[in-house]
Amino acid sequence: MFSGNRMCRAIKTNPDVSWTSPWWSLVWNDFWGTPLTHSGSHKSYRPLTVLTYRLNHLFGELDPLGYHVVNVFLHFLATALFGHLASRLFRRRAVPTLVATFTFAVHPIHTEAVAGIVGRADILASIFFLLALRSYMAYLDLDASDQFKCDTSRTSKLLKRWWFLSLTVLSAFLSMLSKEHGLTVLGVCAVTDLLLVSRLRLRDLFSSHIFERGAGSSRGVQYEGVMVLVVGFLGILALRLSIMGAKTPEFSPADNPAADSDSVVLRTLTFFYLPVFNFFLLLMPAVLSFDWSMDAIPPVSSPWDVRAWLSAFVYLLLLYWGWGILDALQRRKEQEPERVERNGSTAVIHAPLVVSHGFPWDTLDVSVMGLALLLFPFVPASNLFFYVGFVVAERVLYIPSMGYCLLLALGFHLLQSKTESVPGKRILHLALVGLLLLFSVRTLVRNRDWASEESLYRSGILVNPPKAYGNLANILSAQGNKEDAERAYKLALSYRSNMADVHYNLGILYQETKRYEEAIQSYRLAIQFRPRMAMAHLNLGLVLGLLDRKEEAMEVYLHCSTLDVSGLKDPRTHEATKSLYNMLGEAHFKKGDLNEAEKWYLEALKAKPDHVPAHLTYGKLLAKLNRVEEADALFQRALKLVPEDSTVHQHYGQFLSERDRAEEAARHYVKAAESAPSEYEIIFNAANTLRQAGRNQDAEAFYRKAEATSHLNLGAMLHVNGKLEAAEESYLAALRLKPDDPITKTNLQKLRQLQGKKSKGGSSER
Template structure:
């Protein structure tokens, strides 16, 4: 009977769905394991709904997000590289019209599920009470008669009887293969599962995620969506009997494919460069897009345009500390008081944090320390956004500890770092804080505790590059050189464009008496970070230690050009010129270094040695 056959027919579907769901659960479990069996950490701006204290807001917004994602599949008109912050405003009341979008989406989804479970009536033959009989070469359905084309059989086979049947059975001849379809219920259910199951981790149903909308999570669901469209168009083609209507359907389908192809080509143009990508996101997420565009324009030397971009970013979201810092860094005479008043409306802790960052950039370290300390002592009572306040306080403590660490006050820095760990809210990303705690313990030669915090940093963020570098240094000190090298290589693998990674690996290679490999790393680092003084200067040092003096001279010149008034750069440039026999050029660099730092004993000693050589060679010193 049909009731007995249905489970057998559904068995392949159930197996497919089980495999799909099982693989998804396995990948999700692996991801959770790699995150240290902890939920993801993110700021409140990454997923504002998750940080909302109101259950209604969270519920309505999370119910709407799948509908918003489905609309991106259906009509990818507004796309963006980033959907955080206020790109998708929160749904706070039932009166929000977007609730009707959510309702329509879930109603359509339930209809498709019901339709798939009951099977497609278009493609199944109806029997009496909806069933089909063949009589005298005719098909009787609910009392109506339809002529059937019968197969005359192959040579040597029994022909049809007079009543059009063969052995009592009529064979239906299919003129058009599209006119008859296999049952689509199972296909429909599988494609619905392919559309929905991979998207489940992004719904905030299992745990809060660190984004509002992320187009990358639609890659696999889009496959199910495309298959659903295909099944729907094919079923519609079968249902329509008019040739004109079928032609119209085919033309519409071709037009749809061409339209989406044109959209793909236009979107590819947005991805040609960072600048075009960030400009394309302005209408969706103006705060983030303007801020990133400002960084790109600043790197291109377009300071006036960068300033305008930073101001636009602050206009849409005024509490972005990095935008305030960047704006102050490229602007002279910026309205300091107006900037502070601008950010005070977002809470005193954010204002103190931003002020401390700006004071640090200006070199006023003592005032910055007092500002961060004041921020950490602000009570969290009667505040508009207590979650943001706790994040700002933790950031203030982190920055205060970092300043103490740089001044050599490691014990005091550790006290501050531990307070930051105690006050740290759940959404705060702790990897940098944990890594700095490890650095402080390293300076105190408490290596076991340093290793513990480096591991905590990597557990919090397995792809945190600074923790790979610092932990690699620790392993090298402990004599675990093979493991240390793996961490340096992993840091390079995580970001092959970061010169600092090659620099640290090169220093490790030098310590392992592998100067040739170290020199290769040094040159690679200097090429990638040619605008970073520390990287170029250290690269020159490493090349000199590898006895590649000509190449070392090139990078010492480059470092001195980056900081023309830095005595150490000039002294080392003079030393390499001295070694390379360029005595008069070396003398000029030594003298310039002594003008900037007259009491430097190393430069004085090198200069005396240089003059002795010049006298033996009959050269007249410039200072004589």
């Protein structure tokens, strides 16, 4: 397991994982540490999962091993709980129970959930999901067992019933706090009650006696548990929506292209096909990918597409199977055990076992539970009721795979029971062993893909080349392999040219290698495809500034100030990002919009209280607004942060000089000149302030230093331009004014060495 992009967002850059952040932030922030009310929040609310990350961070900080160990342990726990459920449903038959449990344990579709740190949300949700289901079954068992008892106190029965019901709703709530679709367990519980225990038929829903006390039932009303489930579901859902806020999450069209389509036909056909595609991933997980976004699964745009016909066939088969189950349930209802009253207690006379449409009673329960587990937890990810930010996510199939494993075990059990010959049974057993071995080997191979970011992204090239190459390029760039990274970025863009992130990252690469013109082009393309991409604006402004294109840079910064930059997080450009607010302030300051400039300077200091440039620029603004005391305090605070910085002394000296505090100004200019002895402007300003302070002798000395520095700088330019004799005269003039200056002496020595080489070259030619 590795520290991938999702781990970076969920762990490394998530402030809620660190113990320095307050506990209450877990309640109000999303899974990635962004406030739920923020416009950039994905509304993924999983505080319980983040809490486990926080505990991991406490004991092992960012070491991936600790996170991986916890994930493996949680998968073991989920497997054990699922094995217990399978044992109950198969009435403790060893073979089908083991088939279901081992299939769940080694299914390759689980690799992402177990090997990827973000997948912990699905495993944790499944644990509480199974605990909720187990609690509700205990409630149903209690009700059934009480039918034979007449000596149990009414209060005791009531307390037991409500204890298990409360535990069910609480576990469902905890499952939802781990991942959103955990709440669907209440639907599975309701199906268990209505279809398998209460024997509800469709026409019963319209009966006036539905809420009457059931004969022989210990529950207050016939569907007491179901009503608690409904109330619990609505209450938890209302709480979840209120915490999320009124706004729905916004997703990139590339994450779910069909959701962004204007075609009703395309959206309908595609979204009906995706559940079928997910089912085939469970059935045959040969090809897996870390990302199925963009056009990894091309949308179904025509009814004549073979995938549309495949979807129709699967849904018809599902309807036929469902109808058979409902028919079997009705026949079971008709042959329900006869109840007779004996001395106030209820005795039960069991009817004989019957078979209808191939559904014996002991397998009917497994069929219903298998379908419920397969379908209900998948509904939130299906796009059929609301859009989600992905097309396919393998980790989302962790809970639905329980239904698949139950149905697979049921199929094996039925085949085995109908196979009478010994060779036939051996072939069946060998096929099962072969399937489990194939699943195990595929899981091992897939785990190798998840061993590192590079191996994972390389494994995804076949399925999603633009996304895989783009992510692979990021890894190669971070490794210092710039040539291969550039090649990978360009390959990604060759598949999909409108990926703003890839253009932006390519711009970063060009910027790091000082290919500034190419960087500008990449940043502009990133902005073209995502106009509100603040980081692209920021870096474009930085590069324009490096090329001394100040006016263009200021225009970019001014436009950037209109964007939402509050959520900027980019480790590669951290140094630039922390200066963004200050740059925006400078842009507004030069424009003359002082109030807007002050707002951004305050944001800069809020984001980084020890950011020295923000102190200086904000101090200049306050001085212009004649808020002298506040400005003075800012300059002095900057001096405390960097006491020897020549720039701070220079700016403070300028501020003091403008306030006619010549003596103080001179002191700071002299300090600045001592720190930067080759800066002509600083030395000249020091001479001026010394003269204003009446320190004429010191002023004269600094004027000579300034003149010497001027000669030195002129000599250096002449030296570079090849005018050696004129450069020598300037160096000698500088030494006359400042005889012991080491820089001038060094430059003059290099000049004369160059003159000597040229002189020897001329002699040899003659």
